[in-house]
Amino acid sequence: MDFPFYDAPNTATIICCHIIDDGKPILYVSHDEDDGMWQFLCGSTHDTDEARLVSLKEAFDLDNSVGVLKDMPCGYYAERKTQDDNWLVKKR
Template identity: 50%
Template sequence: MNKSGVILLSNNWLFNDLPNTMILTTKDVLIMKKPILFVSHDEDDGMWQFHCGEDVDMDNATLVSLKEIVDYDISVTILNDLPLGWIAWRETESSHWTRQKN
């Protein structure tokens, strides 16, 4: 069980992308432990981005595996079917996600 109270079995991977797929996030999320409030699934290259909702400065950007992000916040697995070219956001860590074509 993780901090969200969700149980995820290791053999129950929900994303189509592999756990070792590299994604873009920020040091705000990884080091400062800010919640993930914005997600994009880029249409041009299929890259996933997980951010705290603030503007991303490239000096603050970092690459990690998709599994690392899921381990950090299992609630993002609900976005496993987010289509290419779409974004999702929420107001707080406990809010529902809103989705929209980017």
């Protein structure tokens, strides 16, 4: 699948250690309003030290289904219960 995001593939994003280290699925995606940063999380609560910095392409490569969120505006988030569910997009 081609990289679908408008941001550059090397755009820095936040991802939780549970996804990177433990293979948990991405269940929550935020496109922050204040700085435009993307966050890819497992849906659990997190401490700051559990955040990792990866490129947007690395996050996409871990789970191509996040590509459908490419048009999600800043100030919105998307969540789902399982990796097989559809994303539910909401304004923060």
